[in-house]
Amino acid sequence: MAAPAETTQADQPSSGPEEPPRGGQATFEVWRGDEDDGEFETFEVETQPGMVVLDAMHEIQADQAPDLAVRWNCKAGKCGSCSAEVNGHPKLMCMTRLEDLEEGPIHVAPMKTFPVEKDLVCDVSWNYEQNEEIEPFDGRELETPAEKEKGEFRMQQEDLDRVQEFRKCIECYLCQDVCHVLRNHDKYDAFQGPRFMIRYAGVEMHPADDGDRVEEIWDEGGIGYCNITKCCTDVCPADIEITDNGIIPMKERVASEKFDPLAMLWQKVRGED
Amino acid sequence: MAAPTEQRDEGGIFGTQREDLWWVPPTIIAIGFTAFIVYSTWAAWVGEHFFTGLPEAAAAAQGTNYLSPFYSPCLLQGCEHGFLAGVIPLEIGTISPAFFILWAPLGFRATCYYYRKAYYRSYFADPPACAVDEPRDDYQGETSFPFILQNIHRYFLPFSLALVGFLTYDAILAFKFSGGWGIGVGSIVLSLNAILLATYTFGCHSLRHLVGGGKDCFTCDEGDETVAKKSWDFVTFWNENHMLWAWLSLFWVAFADLYVRLVSMGVIQDLHIVF
Incomplete structure (x- = not known):
């Protein structure tokens, strides 16, 4: 009996809306450097269907550049370690x-906002310092x-649902990276960034919390610098509605306590201040 | 912390590693806003052809009773439309009636959280798109004048809620023709206008805060679902697509004005039946 003809994946009839997996040779332009200087270095990688960018970085480490520094841990989008910029988009490498991605060379760079x-x-320790400054639960x-x-x-x-959304944060700091207040304007001394706006929201809106951080959110947090352009929400790998459910509710609380004379009068009448 | 962003200069006014068409959405939005601003300013300024019930439009209007949403409620004498007509002792023709109205929706939309995002990106390039460099260094956000005034958004809210009421009233009157009750294309256009404005207004972030979002706990007082929680859920439902409603209502209010204007001028004839 004649052997059945070998079929390739390309010969298979389409069975659904899935994109054909990318494979074959791919060009990666990877940022190499340190705190003083750096440049993009080109690598050719034989890719396999289903690969993520982090896999490709590991291929490069294994075969071409064993000294390539990549931070990673869970490879499941849960630890927030492998944050980087892929073709200019802040992303987790393990989930990309x-x-x-678009056809053509794939640019992989570290987060621009951190050294x-x-x-x-990157050195993301600035974020840990901000976290320590926030009044805890x-x-x-x-x-x-x-x-x-x-x-x-x-x-x-139902009262905890609102604040539990913010507990999904994996501290990848992609939101901090994409925030133009930090990224383009270097307001590190004035604005703590979207990650910490939802940290504030998570404790400030908690039903069992008795703290009042509204002044702190305005002064130390610098929420006024946020112009709600929602890039933080767009890049969040945990799908947290950072702007609509975290930052804007905090802005509204600030407005009530600092900019709304009627609300301030109402709070005085009720003895809330 | 030192500025690490100097380590990687991405070049150009809008430096970025992005290779997609990041400039398309802000450009489309800028064109859309500019078109609306130009049209609405002109429509408010001309002060005529805004109401098909006016005597000078009678020949063209075929008994219709359509008032442009830019001019609602019409407060001047001679409007003969609605219970607020004539509360301002000025005749139509002395000043455009739109000037007494438009500051409210203009202020509401200009300070709206969605529109802020849109025009900060499209007009101020703050930023033009995510992970794209900005052309200027100076930035104070909403901490100083003029943008600190965005905090008064909630003060425009009652006027916008009232406008929803007035436009609903107008939509009902649009079903009333000189020969009796009926239905016409204009009735549908003005009804859709009221509905879209309601969907946009009821999804307002400030309203979401005021009806219950400012509370830390919805159930702690009563142990059961409260009016505040139900109200918050309602506003949240509309808030989830605030951008969509913002654009649909913006487009439709201009279209509704244009429709009324063209009927009033006799350029088009309104299709309607009277029962």
């Missing part, structure tokens, strides 16, 4: 499939007679 330590690895006391009698403060899931 090659077939989703480069080596190649694709401040648990409220039991207030009402019912709470005191039960000895507990109860809240419903």
Whole structure:
């Protein structure tokens, strides 16, 4: 009996709307350098269908440039380590499939907003310093007679849904990287960036939190520098609605306490300040 | 922290590694805004052909009762449309009635969170697109004049909510013809205008804050779903597509004005039936 003819993937009839996987030779232009200087270096990589950019960086490390510095950990979009800029778009390298990229050389660069330590690895310690400056969660006391009698403060899931969205943050700092206030205007001393605006929102909107950070959000946080152009939301790999659900609600609270005379009067009448 | 961005100069006024057509959306938005601003300014300035119920439009208007949304509510004497007609003791023709109205929707849209994003990108290139360099270094955001005034957005909200009411009233009157109640193309155009303006206004971020977003807890007082939570859910529903409603309502209000204007001028005839 004659052997059945070999079929290739290209011969297969299309079975659905899926894009054909990218494979074959691809050109990568990868930023090589340190805190003082650097340039793009070209690598040719034999790619396989389904590869992500981080796979290609590992191929380069294995075969061509063992000293290429790449920070990574989970390779599942959960640890936030492999943040970089792929063809100019801030992305997690482990979640960026090659077939989703434009044809042509693939540019891979470190995040522009933070100092480069080596190649694709940035020093993001500035973010940790900002995090330490934020007033942490401040648990409220039991207030009402019912709470005191039960000895507990109860809240419903629907009240926690709002703040739990912000807990999805994996601290990849892509939002910080793309934020033009930091990226283009270097306002590191004046604006803490979108990641910390949702950190503020996560504690400020928490039902069991008793802190008041509105002044802090305006002064130290610098929320007024945000002009809500939503790039942070666009790049968030955790799909957090940073602007609509975090920053704008905080801007509205700032407006109530600092810019709205009627709201300020109402708060005084209710003895809320 | 030192400025690390100097390490990688991407060159040009709009330096970037992006190779996609990043400049297309801000360009389209700039063209759309500019077209609307030019048309609406002209339409407000001319002060005529805004109401098909005016005597001078009677011959062309075929008994229709359409008022342009740019001129609603018409507050001047001689309008004969709605219960607020004549509250300002000036005759039509002395000044355009639109000037007494348009500051409210103009202020509401100019300080709207969605439109801010759009015009900061398209007109101020702050930034022109994500991860694209900006042409100027000086930037104060919304911390100083004039953009600190964006914080008064909520003060335009009551007027915009009132306008939704007035335009709904106009839409109802658009079903009333000189020969009785009926339905015409203009009735549908003005009804859609009221609906689209409502979808845009009810999705306002400030409204979302005022109806309940400013609270830390919706259920803590009563232990059950509150009016605040239901209101917040309602506004959130419309807020999720705020950009879509912003553009649809912007386009449609201009189209509605144009339609009324053309009927009033006799350029087109309104198709309608009277029951």
